[in-house]
Amino acid sequence: MKFLLLLFLVSPLAAVAGILLGLPAKRLAVLSGLVNLAAALALFFVIDPAHTEYQLVFSMPCIRLQDFFAIDFKIGADGLTLCMLLLTSLVGLAALAVSPEKIRRGREFYICLLLIIFGAVGAFLSIDLFFLYIFHEVALIPTFLLIGIWGGQDRKFAATQLTIYLAAGSLVLLAGLLAFYFALPVGARSFDLEAIRSTLLANPLGAAQQKFIYPLLLAGFGILISLWPFHSWAPQGYAAAPAPVAMLHAGVLKKFGFYGLIRLVVPFLPLALHMRGYAALLGLLLLGNVILTGLVTLNQRDLNLMLGYSSVMHMGFLFLGFLSMSVIGLTGVVVLMVAHGLSAALLFGLSGEIRERAGSTTLTDLGGLGHKTPVLTFLFILGGLASLGMPGLGNFAGEIMIFFGAWHSYPWLTALVLWGIVISAVYMLRAIRNIFFGEPGRASVEVTDLYRWSQRWPYVMLALALLVLGVCPSLLITHIKPFIISLRGL
Amino acid sequence: MKPWYMPEVQLLLWAVALLILEACRPRTGAKIMGRLASLGVVLVLAGTFCPYMSGPAEIHFEWSNLYYVDPLAVFFKRFFLVTLIVVLRMGEEFVDELPLGRAEFLILPLFPAIGMMLLASAYDFMTVFAALELVTISFYILVAMQRNRAAALEAGVKYLVMGALSTGFLVYGIAFLFGSAGGTSFTQVTQSLASQPLSLGMLLALVLIVVGLGFKISAVPFHAWAPDVYQGAPTPVTAFLAVGSKAAGFAVLLRILCFDALRHDSLVPYIGSLLGLLAAMTVVLGNFAALPQRNLKRLLAYSSIGHAGFILMALSCQSVRGVDAVLIYLILYMLAALLAFFVITVVSRQVGGEELPHYTGLARRSPLAAFGLMIALISMAGIPPLAGFVGKLAVFAAVWEGKKYLLLVLGILSAAAGLYYYLGVVRAMYWNEPAQDGVKVKLSCSASLLIWILALSLIVLGFYQMPLGAVVRRVMGDF
Numbered sequence: 001m002k003f004l005l006l007l008f009l010v011s012p013l014a015a016v017a018g019i020l021l022g023l024p025a026k027r028l029a030v031l032s033g034l035v036n037l038a039a040a041l042a043l044f045f046v047i048d049p050a051h052t053e054y055q056l057v058f059s060m061p062c063i064r065l066q067d068f069f070a071i072d073f074k075i076g077a078d079g080l081t082l083c084m085l086l087l088t089s090l091v092g093l094a095a096l097a098v099s100p101e102k103i104r105r106g107r108e109f110y111i112c113l114l115l116i117i118f119g120a121v122g123a124f125l126s127i128d129l130f131f132l133y134i135f136h137e138v139a140l141i142p143t144f145l146l147i148g149i150w151g152g153q154d155r156k157f158a159a160t161q162l163t164i165y166l167a168a169g170s171l172v173l174l175a176g177l178l179a180f181y182f183a184l185p186v187g188a189r190s191f192d193l194e195a196i197r198s199t200l201l202a203n204p205l206g207a208a209q210q211k212f213i214y215p216l217l218l219a220g221f222g223i224l225i226s227l228w229p230f231h232s233w234a235p236q237g238y239a240a241a242p243a244p245v246a247m248l249h250a251g252v253l254k255k256f257g258f259y260g261l262i263r264l265v266v267p268f269l270p271l272a273l274h275m276r277g278y279a280a281l282l283g284l285l286l287l288g289n290v291i292l293t294g295l296v297t298l299n300q301r302d303l304n305l306m307l308g309y310s311s312v313m314h315m316g317f318l319f320l321g322f323l324s325m326s327v328i329g330l331t332g333v334v335v336l337m338v339a340h341g342l343s344a345a346l347l348f349g350l351s352g353e354i355r356e357r358a359g360s361t362t363l364t365d366l367g368g369l370g371h372k373t374p375v376l377t378f379l380f381i382l383g384g385l386a387s388l389g390m391p392g393l394g395n396f397a398g399e400i401m402i403f404f405g406a407w408h409s410y411p412w413l414t415a416l417v418l419w420g421i422v423i424s425a426v427y428m429l430r431a432i433r434n435i436f437f438g439e440p441g442r443a444s445v446e447v448t449d450l451y452r453w454s455q456r457w458p459y460v461m462l463a464l465a466l467l468v469l470g471v472c473p474s475l476l477i478t479h480i481k482p483f484i485i486s487l488r489g490l
Numbered sequence: 491m492k493p494w495y496m497p498e499v500q501l502l503l504w505a506v507a508l509l510i511l512e513a514c515r516p517r518t519g520a521k522i523m524g525r526l527a528s529l530g531v532v533l534v535l536a537g538t539f540c541p542y543m544s545g546p547a548e549i550h551f552e553w554s555n556l557y558y559v560d561p562l563a564v565f566f567k568r569f570f571l572v573t574l575i576v577v578l579r580m581g582e583e584f585v586d587e588l589p590l591g592r593a594e595f596l597i598l599p600l601f602p603a604i605g606m607m608l609l610a611s612a613y614d615f616m617t618v619f620a621a622l623e624l625v626t627i628s629f630y631i632l633v634a635m636q637r638n639r640a641a642a643l644e645a646g647v648k649y650l651v652m653g654a655l656s657t658g659f660l661v662y663g664i665a666f667l668f669g670s671a672g673g674t675s676f677t678q679v680t681q682s683l684a685s686q687p688l689s690l691g692m693l694l695a696l697v698l699i700v701v702g703l704g705f706k707i708s709a710v711p712f713h714a715w716a717p718d719v720y721q722g723a724p725t726p727v728t729a730f731l732a733v734g735s736k737a738a739g740f741a742v743l744l745r746i747l748c749f750d751a752l753r754h755d756s757l758v759p760y761i762g763s764l765l766g767l768l769a770a771m772t773v774v775l776g777n778f779a780a781l782p783q784r785n786l787k788r789l790l791a792y793s794s795i796g797h798a799g800f801i802l803m804a805l806s807c808q809s810v811r812g813v814d815a816v817l818i819y820l821i822l823y824m825l826a827a828l829l830a831f832f833v834i835t836v837v838s839r840q841v842g843g844e845e846l847p848h849y850t851g852l853a854r855r856s857p858l859a860a861f862g863l864m865i866a867l868i869s870m871a872g873i874p875p876l877a878g879f880v881g882k883l884a885v886f887a888a889v890w891e892g893k894k895y896l897l898l899v900l901g902i903l904s905a906a907a908g909l910y911y912y913l914g915v916v917r918a919m920y921w922n923e924p925a926q927d928g929v930k931v932k933l934s935c936s937a938s939l940l941i942w943i944l945a946l947s948l949i950v951l952g953f954y955q956m957p958l959g960a961v962v963r964r965v966m967g968d969f
Contacts, residue, residue, distance in 0.1 A: 063955035069887070071955060108853075119875075130883075134874030134952065141868060144913065148921040156921065163913060167873065168906045174883070175902060178890050 001046060004039055005056050005075050005125055008085065011035040012118040016111050025110040026101045032114065033093035036121070040082075040089040047082050049479045052486035054078050054127055054194060071191055075125040079479035080334060084124040084259055087338045090465055091251040091345040092117040094458035095244035098349050100356075109150060112142035113244055120252050124259060129177055129191040132263075136224075136256050137170055143245060143253075151240040152304075152355070158240035165233035166224060173220025173260075176213060180264070183209045193263065200268050207271050214272035217265055218282070225257035226312045227319065228288030235308030243352020246304075250311045251345035255337045258318055266322075266330065267487045273325060282323055283413050289316030291416065294423035303351050303361040306431060310387065310424065311344050320410075320417050321402035329405020330484045335476055336398025339386065339469055343395055346383035346462040350376060353450065354435070358443040363431060368440035373449035377436045379459045384432050386466045388424040394469030496552070497534050497567055498607050504530035505600035512593045520592035524582045527596050528575060531603075535571040538564060551613065555675055558613035561965045562749060565817070566610035566741045569824065573734045574603045576828045579940060580726035580835045587724070587839065589638050599730060601628040606738040613750070615664045615674040615699075618742055622660065622706070625738060626653045629731065633723040645722025652715035656705030663698030666691045676750045683754040693760060696752055700764060706739030707798045710771040720791035725838065728787055729831035732794045733824050740801055740820060747805065748813050758808055762892075765806035770900050773799025777904035780911045786834055786844045789911060790827070793870060796908060797823050803901055804885045807892035810966065815884035817962050822869065822881040822951065829944035830866035832937075833859050840931045849915065851924030856931035860919045862941040869948045871912040872905055877951035880958065 015032035019025045047055055054076030062071045077085070096113060103109050119138025126132040140163060147159035181189055188199040205213075219230070226234040234254075238246040265273060272278055293313040300306035318340070321333035353376060354369075355361045370377045386393035399421070406414045450456045469476065494500060508527055512518065549560040577599055585592045605624030612618040630653065634646025668674050670691035671682035683692070701712065708716040720728045746752050747761055776796030783789035797819075804815035837852065837859050838844040853860040869878035882905060889898045933941070951958060 061956070062953070063959040069883075073953070134879060137874035137879075140873060141864075141916075144916070145920055148917060156917070160910075160913065160917070164906070164909060167909050171902045171906055174886065175898070178883075178887055181887075182890055 002056055002058055004043060004046065005058060005077055007039045008036055008089075008121045008125060009075075009118065011039075012114040012121070016114050016118075019107050019111055019114075025107050026096075026099065029096045029099075029110045029114055030093070033089070033096045033117075036089040036117070037093050040085045043077060043082055043085060044479075047077060047079065047479065049079055049482055052078060052482050057127065059127075069130065069191060071130045072128050073131060074127040074192060075122075075131075076127050077125065079481075079483035080259070080262065081124050082479055083334055083338050083476055084255065085121065087255065087341045088117065088120050088124065088252050090462065091247055091341055092120070094345055094349060094462050095247040095251075097458040098247075098352070098455075099242075099244045103150070105149065109146070112146045113248070115139070115142040116146075116245075116248050116253070120248070120256065123256055127193050129181075129193065129196075132260070133170070133174065133177060136253075136260075139249075139253055140166060140170075143241075143249065146245045147237065147241045150242045150245075152242075153240060154236065155240045158236045162233045162237035165230070169220055169223025169230070172216060172223070176216030176220050179213045179216055180268075183213060197267065204271075205268065207275075210269045210272035211275060211278075214265065214269050214278060217261070217269070221257035221260045222285075225254055225315050225318075226289075227315065228285050228293060228312075231289070231293065231312045231315075234312050235305050238308035238311065238348065239302065239304040243349050243355070246308075246348040246352070247345040250308075250348060251341040254311070254315070255341055258322065258333060258337055261322060262330065262333070262487075266325070270325070273323070279323060282319060283410065286316040286319035286323070287413070287416060289313055289319065290420035291423075294420055294427075298423060298427050300427070301363055303354065303363060303366075303431060303435065304348075306363075306427060307344070307347050307351055310427065311340075313420065313424065314340055314344075314387070316417060316420060317399055317402055320406050320414065321398075323413075324402070324406035324409055326405040326408060327481065327484050328401050330487075331477055331480050332398045332401025332403075332405055334398075334480045334484075335469070335473055336395060336402060338476065339394030339398050339466060342462050342466050342469070343383050343386040343393075346379065346459060346466070347387060349459060349462070350380045350383065354447070357447045359446075360443040362443075363434040364441065365443040366435045366441045367438045367444055368436070369444050369447055370436035372444070372447055375450050375456060379450075379456075379463055380436070381432055382463050382466070384428045386470070388428045389421050392467070392470045394466045394473070397470055397473035496557075497538055497571070498604050498611075500534045500537065501530065501600055501604050501607070504534070505597060505604070508597045508600075509594070512597065518593065520585050520596060521582055523593040524578055524585065524596035527600060528578045531571055531574050531578065531600070535568060535575070538568055538571070555677065556614045556617045557608075557611050558676075559611060561967060562741075562745065563611040565961065565965045566737065567607045569737060569820070570603050570606045570610070570734055573730065573737075573824060573828065574599060576832065576940070576944075577726050577730045577734070579936070580729060580832050583832075583835050583839065583937065584724055584726050588636060591635060595632070595635055595724075598628060598632055599726075602632070602730065602734065606734055606741075609738045610741045610745075612742070612745070613676050615667060615676075615679075618746075619657075619660060619664060622738075622742075623657065625735060626657070629653075629727070629735065632727045632730075633719060635724055635727070639722075641722040642724070643722075645719045648715050649719045649723075652705060656702050656712070658702075659698050659705075660702030663695045663702055666695035666698060670695065676746070679752065680750060680754070683752070683756065688756045692757075696757065696760065697764065699746070700743070700768075703739050703743055704768060707736050707743070707802075708772075708795050709768045709798055709802060710775045710795065713772070713775070713795050716795055717788050717791040720794070721785055721788045725787065725831055725835040725844075728791075729828060729835075732790065732831070733827050736794065736798060737820050737824065740805070740816065743805060744813065744816060748808055762806055762808060765802055766894060766897055769799050769802035769806050770897055771799075772796070772802055773904045774900055775799075777908045781907065783911065784846045786838075786846065786849065786915065789915070790830060790834075793908065793911070794827065796904060797827075797870070799904070800882065800885050800901065803894075803897055804888045806897070807888045807894070809888060809892060811884075811891055812888040814962050814966065815881070815888040817965060818884045818958050819881035821958060821961065822877045822948070825944055825948055825951075826866045826869040826878055829862055829941065829948070830870070832940060832944070833863040833866070836933060836937055837863075837931050840929060846915065846918050847925075850918045850922040852919040852931070854924050855929065856933060858933060858938055858941055859931055862945050864916050864919065865945040865948050867912040867915055869952075871909050873909070875949070875952040877948045877955075879952060880955055 057076035059074035122135030608621035780792035869876035872882035
């Protein structure tokens, strides 16, 4: 059982090696995705929800120098990791499966995708902060290449902007992590989250130190999450990216920012989070995400850009749950992270199908697709309804928990953020109406449906996962809640 | 102790023997001479690991205290030998471009290497001076080796003039040191610092010596020669200048500022602020001036100025962590820079130049060469998971611990700027399709192997840093 976690890392690497040796790229990649999904499902039964420490820990020392860092390669899983791994393996498998089999420079394409998955899985598994950081950066260069080589309109600008933005963000994050490291007492400095936890449980960081470290971490992770006003890379990047990349980035990589905030800020820097000035600032910024970006979303005329802005906008809900610092709110954050990842991946994937079939994603060019493409229409509407928070689908479960959690401490803010639901309903329903109903548009003549199951199953899988999560969120909540409670005996 | 224990002496004998052989048998092919030279270097490198060849392992003096052997010196000697091996392999790829003096081109690099190794062991400022001159004079010849090219001659003259100027500063500094300490041996300098109050002469000596060495490591404002010389010199020589000569400068700086000679509490604040100022200027100018460059060698010249800035940042902390960072950064910079210059040597010859447009679509023309250059550049940019990040992390950590926050901010900004021009090259190689007349680039078997070795070591060291730790611990064991 101990090596179950290593399997997550080994399977994408093995697929990369196989592709380099000349084996068929797509089949191998999908196979590694299936292995990861099977491993994640197995993990669901192996992890004991009552036990909130890291489980299945595997470690290997990497560098030990006096007066330098002690870095261990150390991986393990707990309830939070499990949720993220489920998300990664579902979205990863779907992204690999919807990638076209015949694509220019196909081997490089699949290698880059597999490296993104490798990085995401590694970041979620790492217990050592050093590896957490470097795994999250593994995805950067493959994303740069993927958007730049296989992207759509404005690919060069979008890819360069995204890469420089994210790299600058991770340098800020690095400064934050160094600040955190050096704030630990001299004898107990370590990158090992378990060791840090036991050190800081005994004597937590002082308010001044927390006040200094928190903004660095918030900005570092915030750029990755596309916290307003650091969000401008996201919509253009996603619009230019090939569909599988947008699925992985919006669905999985972005969630890493919240993962980091929950791992580091919630347990170790609670005072800074509650500090009045910082809470007000974050409240304003998340309103920027929800209201301002929401209004910008309303004005989009291109489906991909609209989905990109919409994914920026929904990050505001997650920040609200994070700000609430209540058990129910933080649990809701994790549920919504998974649900939003699934729904964003579903929508970006289907939007890619539309782009490929119609040659355009401009809303006015499309229309009347509902008759021609019933399956695609059904799946897209399901994803759209999930994204606007329809009860019965995963996002609703997460959002309602967040609102319940936040109402207690921030009633006014919650009331304002609730308008976000209305805004998303407006743009999503309008988009659905424009694309699938009404008169056929200029570009919708040639469009064909997802006829074969080989085309359908990745989307059906994501939609089913959303449905299961919506009907029975307790499947995840049983794993998340004990973990959240254990973070600081809330 | 017998002189043939010294790797410098072994290498010198080998180099002279090869030169004589070349003079007697001028028809011997240049490549064979290159192979023989490499063989000798490999043997000398192996000898440094073998107690029978390298003499007693413990720290000791030689040549009436002019020469000193300790783990730091041994580390740098191996560093230079490894660099030399790759440079010679690069030279073999390059040698057909030369009008004449092909065999000499593959033998002469042994001489600056001897000088560099001697520098690592120097324990007297006179030895430092003599060894530095050996390095510089050998490089005068190597830089101007392609004498049918105007750019090469220009590079040679610039290197000559700037080299002479820096020597002037260094000698002036040593003279002041002699005046205030009564001797040039490191031991005497240390004793005089301990026994007398700090004098103005000593401070002047410190500044002048740092300036003299600043030319070697191309620290701003003494960097002006570097871009022209790097661009004009034959690529293998550029690589040797960028890695070997620079590391030699840092070896001396480490030795005199952090280990012996000028390491004294009374000087620490002066050295800290002097190096901190140099580091700030160097790191900012190097990285920002690289932004508009379109010639790959010139770009790498500015980038190597930037890297010198990062190393100076760590050095200016004068802490154990700082020295750790310098060593780790140097090792990783060596691997990445050698890989980059190796690919440039091989590719430029076949595509006809080293301007950025020559490299468009390289990924289609030679996937391995493009991959190798990408790994090297991204490692230099310090993007995880490649090993260059570990070096940057070590430097930033040292600077943070030294509470030089302004320097840290400048370093982070420059690292972010660096990303742009490194990615620009990657972009040209991977995004753009090759031009219609784009030739396929062929790599020989051994060249592919070397690219794989260097690239994999950069990837593996990013995830598993134990080897770096082992090397640094051996050097710093008794510090």
